[in-house]
Amino acid sequence: MNQTLDVLVVGGGLVGASLTLALLQQGFHTGLIEAKKAQPIEPVDFSRPGFDHRVFAISRASERIFRALGVWEAMCAQRVSPYQAMQVWESFGEIGFDHQDIGQENLGHIIELQVMQYALQQRQQDFPQLHGYFETKVSHLQQHEDYLAVHLNTGEVLTTRLLVGADGGDSQIRKLAGISCDIQPYGHHALVASIETALPHQATARQRFLPSGPLAFLPLTQPHTSSIVWSLPPEQAAAMQALDKPAFHQALEQAFNSRLGSVLESSELFAFPLRRRHAKPYVKPRIALVGDAVRSIHPLAGQGVNMGLLDAASLLDVIVQAQTKHRDIGALETLQHYQRWRKGENLKILLAMDGFKNLFGNSWLPLRWARNIGMRLTDATYPLKNKLMQQAMGLEGDLPRLAR
Ligand SMILES: Cc1cc2nc3c(=O)[nH]c(=O)nc-3n(C[C@H](O)[C@H](O)[C@H](O)COP(=O)(O)OP(=O)(O)OC[C@H]3O[C@@H](n4cnc5c(N)ncnc54)[C@H](O)[C@@H]3O)c2cc1C
Structure with a gap:
């Protein structure tokens, strides 16, 4: 058996990889x-046409976390797309947000998954002491008083003071730990693709709420190319996927009120079934969940990764504090601080997403009028708009050290 690790992270997605770097920077013995x-560590080949179909709206709080991890410069050196304005509308009511209203250079960045993955992976090379296990899964866990024995499918057994499940919405660690999870389908599949439009996007993120679901156009580095996230009931999403290109372009343009003129070209369409998940509890002795393993939300607010990074940064603060006070980093008492910290924030956003989906999913005419008038009023109320912008940028609430 190897030397006992301080922390073993399961899942090397954006959240798990970021947490791993944060732990290594703090000197924790990490796996x-x-x-x-x-994946081979190779820079993204931007001479090839097209964009990654997975792109994310990255908040200011996440940017700060990436800066603190030493990966932000490497992302910017590849390609990131800052957006300076946002437009949200249904029919006659609209809310507009502008970076100048809050004296900021931009409201956030749209970044491709492969750009973030490459920067994180490259930074991992600075920590040869990392114990990395790829093409590997955990088969079962054994609790001991001072450590957890983690049995791998390779037959190897690792011991750790804390195990972190960052293994996504279908988390195996959550299941092995016997942590229950409230799972409900949102009744939407999200269609994603890169789209070329006749009019330039002007560094503006746009989202239209339709009774069938929200449709977002996120601006990419080329002025006429955006990435769409179109949430639709599964049968309508499948019907869109079955259309030929000209028919799909026409349907998309119509759904988007021709805001960016004609749709000229589209990449392959990918569909993601959307589920709402919330784990109960977030922690057990020597086990903590972060990212989509603890909660998955509708992408309409583009907050999943952003919240996952805040989970990671908050958990880091809690265990650094425990270590400083010579307390056990895997003790339930320590981990419950993390749970208390994140649960309130998570419940707020889960409920807000439910509210948005239910409110805009109803096409009853008086309600449509009321919400469009509500949008106009919100648009004219600067303190409220500013608060919404601060929230979208991840700058509200009790922020962990890396995000401050
Ligand atoms: C269409 C769409 C658009 C979105 N847009 C945004 C956006 O704009 N902004 C935003 O913040 N969020 C967005 N999200 C949400 C975001 O995708 C997720 O919240 C985020 O990817 C979660 O990251 P994660 O690292 O927790 O999990 P994942 O990305 O799921 O990573 C989990 C990792 O664990 C590994 N793994 C899985 N099982 C095991 C196992 N048993 N053992 C070991 N490893 C395992 C996987 O291979 C993977 O590497 C969007 C989601 C969708 C569907």
């Missing part, structure tokens, strides 16, 4: 288990 193959 990372990832089910997929180790």
Whole structure:
């Protein structure tokens, strides 16, 4: 058996990889288990046409976390797309947000998954002491008083003071730990693709609420190219996927009120079934969940990764504090601080997403009028708008050290 690790992270997605770096920077003896193959460390080849179909709206709080982890410069050196304005509308009511209203350079960045993955992976090379296990899964766990024995499918057994499940919405660690999870389908599939439009996006993120679901156009680095996230009931999403290109372009343009003129070209369409998940509890002795393993939300507010990074940064603060006070980093008492910290924030956003979905999913005419008038009123109320902008940028609430 190897030397006992301080922390073993399971899942090397954006949240798990970021937490791993944060732990290594703090000098924790850290391990990372990832089910997929180790990817070759090669820069993204931008001479090839097209964009990654997975792109994310990254908040200011996440930017600060990436800066603190030493990966932000490497992301910017590849390609990131800052957006300076946001427009949200249904029919006649609209809310507009502008970076100048809050004296900021931009409201956030749209970044491709492969750009973030490459920067995180490259930074991991600075920590040869990392114990990385790829194409590996955990088969079972054994609790001991001072450590957890983690049995791998390779037959190897690792011991750790704390195990972190960062293995996504279908978390195996959550299941092995016997942590229950409230799972409900949102009744939407999200269609994603890169889209070329006749009019330039002007560094503006746009979202239209339709009774069938929200449709977002996120601006990419080319002025006429955006990434869409179109949430639709599963049968309507499948029907869109079955259309030929000209018919799909026409349907998309119509759904978006031709805000960016004609849709000229589209990449392959990918569909993601959307589920609402919330784990209860977030922690057990020597086990903590972060990212989508603890909660998955509708992408309409583009907050999943952003919240996952705040989970990671908050958990880091809690265990650094425990270590400083010579307390056990895996003790339930320590981990419950993390749970208390994040649960309130998570419940707020889960409920807000439910509210948005239910409110805009109803096409009863008086309600449509009321919400469009509500949008106009919100648009004219600067303190409220500013608060909404601060929230979207991840700058509200009790922020962990890396995000401050
Ligand atoms: C269409 C769409 C658009 C979105 N847009 C945004 C956005 O704009 N902004 C935003 O913040 N969020 C967005 N999200 C949410 C975001 O995708 C998720 O919240 C985020 O990817 C979660 O990251 P994670 O690292 O927790 O999990 P994941 O990305 O799921 O990573 C989990 C990792 O664990 C590994 N793994 C899985 N099982 C095991 C196992 N048994 N053993 C070992 N490893 C395992 C996986 O291979 C993977 O590497 C969007 C989601 C969707 C569907």
